[in-house]
Amino acid sequence: MTIRLAIDRKVYAARAGAPERVLFENLSLELGDGEVCAIVGPSGIGKSSLLQIIAGLDGDFVGSITSVPQPVGYLFQTPRLLPWRTARQNLELVMFDRPERAGEWLEKVGLSGSEDVYPQRLSLGMARRVALARALAVEPKLLLLDEPFSSLDEETLRGMQDLVATHIARLRSTTLLVTHHWYEAAALAHRVITLDGSPARIVDDRRLQQARAAE
Amino acid sequence: MRAADVGGRGAWQGIASVLLLLCLWQIGAGWAESRLFPGPLTVLRSLTQEAAAGPLLYHLGITLARVGISFVIAMVIGTALGITLGRLAWLDRWLSPWLIILLNVPALVVIILTYVWLGLVETALLVAVALNKIPNVAVTLREGARALERDYAEVAQIYRFGPWTTLREVIIPQLAPYFLAAARNGLALIWKIVLVVELLGRSNGVGFQLQSYFQLFDVPRVMAYAAAFVLCVLLIELLAFTPLEHRAGQWRR
Numbered sequence: 281m282t283i284r285l286a287i288d289r290k291v292y293a294a295r296a297g298a299p300e301r302v303l304f305e306n307l308s309l310e311l312g313d314g315e316v317c318a319i320v321g322p323s324g325i326g327k328s329s330l331l332q333i334i335a336g337l338d339g340d341f342v343g344s345i346t347s348v349p350q351p352v353g354y355l356f357q358t359p360r361l362l363p364w365r366t367a368r369q370n371l372e373l374v375m376f377d378r379p380e381r382a383g384e385w386l387e388k389v390g391l392s393g394s395e396d397v398y399p400q401r402l403s404l405g406m407a408r409r410v411a412l413a414r415a416l417a418v419e420p421k422l423l424l425l426d427e428p429f430s431s432l433d434e435e436t437l438r439g440m441q442d443l444v445a446t447h448i449a450r451l452r453s454t455t456l457l458v459t460h461h462w463y464e465a466a467a468l469a470h471r472v473i474t475l476d477g478s479p480a481r482i483v484d485d486r487r488l489q490q491a492r493a494a495e
Numbered sequence: 496m497r498a499a500d501v502g503g504r505g506a507w508q509g510i511a512s513v514l515l516l517l518c519l520w521q522i523g524a525g526w527a528e529s530r531l532f533p534g535p536l537t538v539l540r541s542l543t544q545e546a547a548a549g550p551l552l553y554h555l556g557i558t559l560a561r562v563g564i565s566f567v568i569a570m571v572i573g574t575a576l577g578i579t580l581g582r583l584a585w586l587d588r589w590l591s592p593w594l595i596i597l598l599n600v601p602a603l604v605v606i607i608l609t610y611v612w613l614g615l616v617e618t619a620l621l622v623a624v625a626l627n628k629i630p631n632v633a634v635t636l637r638e639g640a641r642a643l644e645r646d647y648a649e650v651a652q653i654y655r656f657g658p659w660t661t662l663r664e665v666i667i668p669q670l671a672p673y674f675l676a677a678a679r680n681g682l683a684l685i686w687k688i689v690l691v692v693e694l695l696g697r698s699n700g701v702g703f704q705l706q707s708y709f710q711l712f713d714v715p716r717v718m719a720y721a722a723a724f725v726l727c728v729l730l731i732e733l734l735a736f737t738p739l740e741h742r743a744g745q746w747r748r
Contacts, residue, residue, distance in 0.1 A: 335653060336652075337649050337652065337653070350655075351654075351655065352653050354653045356646070356650075358646070360646050360647065360649075360650050362647060362650070362664060362665065362668070363746055364668040364743075364746040365664070365746070373654070373656070373664060374654040398746040399746075400746065400747065414654075418654065
């Protein structure tokens with residue numbers, strides 16, 4: 281299922297001291313089925329907002345979007361684990377029909393032994409790995425990853441990249457990956473979109489020949 | 496002293512402080528040597544006499560039933576109202592002044608007016624008590640509903656929790672501390688109001704008995720009834736609120 285997004289105008293109203301801001305104007309994006317696309321660009325340009333719009337969490341824009349494939353796996357910029365549920369329970373909640381596999385997923389992200397730990401007791405990097413497991417465990421048709429590998433050490437980062445690459449290849453999930461780093465984009469994506477300017481626009485849209493995920 | 500401390504880590508300090516209070520009370524009573532200021536032992540004697548041969552259990556039961564029913568009514572209506580106002584800003588703008596007015600109308604005025612309008616009947620008592628408490632519950636739960644994290648609601652939306660799971664897993668855990676605060680304050684306020692309402696217009700219950708013994712200047716029995724009631728409330732704290740609070744907060748660091 282191809283996702284077609286056309287934003288005529290997206291405005292952030294003046295709020296909490298920040299002035300009104302036109303975030304996007306005449307921005308259109310088409311994502312093919314199973315395509316893995318990275319979005320790069322400077323901080324505050326609107327990368328995360330674009331994910332929110334595609335996820336259907338922000339419908340406050342002028343424009344249109346086709347329906348997105350379900351289920352969606354979304355790794356938010358912050359882990360957003362339910363703090364009153366343990367790591368395992370956070371996974372079980374999204375794995376309706378196979379909650380017994382929550383433990384396997386924690387093992388895959390290197391967190392076996394932390395099943396019964398509440399998120400407040402996890403480091404940021406660990407919590408993000410639980411959140412990544414949650415996003416992948418739903419076997420998403422659309423995977424949205426907002427800076428998935430921040431707060432991770434080099435070795436864990438490689439492991440998580442491999443895990444994501446393996447799963448998106450197996451599930452053929454249409455994937456949007458927000459990152460600040462070109463090497464991350466190159467490691468996973470078939471295509472890299474660069475956003476810049478104010479209002480943000482696509483200044484570069486290139487397909488990568490040697491995409492690791494397609495190997 | 497908070498009852499939570501009795502059951503929790505500060506157990507021995509809590510018990511010691513109560514014993515100290517009783518000792519000071521006994522010493523003060525011995526020093527005063529007045530039948531208007533009986534010591535704890537005298538009060539305990541009156542309490543056992545009233546419980547064994549007197550009507551204490553009957554009146555205590557009636558009052559506890561009234562407290563229980565009013566408490567449930569006030570919590571249900573107050574919670575529903577508070578959450579609605581917390582989520583619907585336009586309605587809150589309309590009803591907020593009403594809440595402020597209700598919060599500031601003296602409890603006694605509400606009691607008198609409900610007795611005048613509804614008569615000296617059981618329903619009037621329940622309405623009077625609930626009306627006194629609903630605004631407090633609503634204001635507390637309104638704050639809780641305003642503080643609901645959008646982030647978690649979005650998680651529920653993305654992972655398609657559905658309304659029931661969202662309520663159970665996302666909304667209730669966030670509202671629980673507010674609900675518990677409202678319930679604990681609610682119980683303390685409600686039983687005090689119930690006694691006044693009984694004193695003014697009922698022919699049974701602890702409030703009625705207190706008035707009778709007040710007219711006889713029987714201070715030990717007045718204190719015995721008060722002590723029996725405080726003990727009941729303390730038990731509710733220990734058996735209901737403390738475990739609930741512990742359960743709701745176990746995930747906190």
